[in-house]
Amino acid sequence: MKKLLWLVFISMVPIIELRGSIPVAAGMDVHPVVAYIICTVCNTIPVPFIMLFGRKIIAWLQTTKLFGNIALKYEKRLAEKSQKIMPYALWGLMIFVAIPAPGTGAWSGAVIAAILDIRMKYAIPVIFAGVLVAGIIMTLVSYGIVGASKLI
Numbered sequence: 731m732k733k734l735l736w737l738v739f740i741s742m743v744p745i746i747e748l749r750g751s752i753p754v755a756a757g758m759d760v761h762p763v764v765a766y767i768i769c770t771v772c773n774t775i776p777v778p779f780i781m782l783f784g785r786k787i788i789a790w791l792q793t794t795k796l797f798g799n800i801a802l803k804y805e806k807r808l809a810e811k812s813q814k815i816m817p818y819a820l821w822g823l824m825i826f827v828a829i830p831a832p833g834t835g836a837w838s839g840a841v842i843a844a845i846l847d848i849r850m851k852y853a854i855p856v857i858f859a860g861v862l863v864a865g866i867i868m869t870l871v872s873y874g875i876v877g878a879s880k881l882i
Contacts, residue, residue, distance in 0.1 A: 827860025
């Protein structure tokens, strides 16, 4: 049970998300199906809250001495990435979230959706689809193709 709670927590941490929690699950010898379900579901829990409050929090962080520069750079980087996504809107957002690379994921996808003013009823399913794809990729990589065959 303690292992599963760690996965829940790690999956919801920005930057780490399921890209970190699934390899941790593999290291803790958690069954791949259990790891996939917990990590994908818990990774999407913060998304609605990020979409509602993300822009306001980033704007507030920019006014602080400690996080001002970091928040400014983060917003600038996401604005640049959002310009690449803009022509493709929902498909671009899903692909952005699905790519398991640093700086991508549910958190960044939710902030980009907020920046692009994509309505939650469209953005949340697309972000969740991206998380599902990223979860499959990370499970295959973390458990190996043979170990991940337990998913079937």
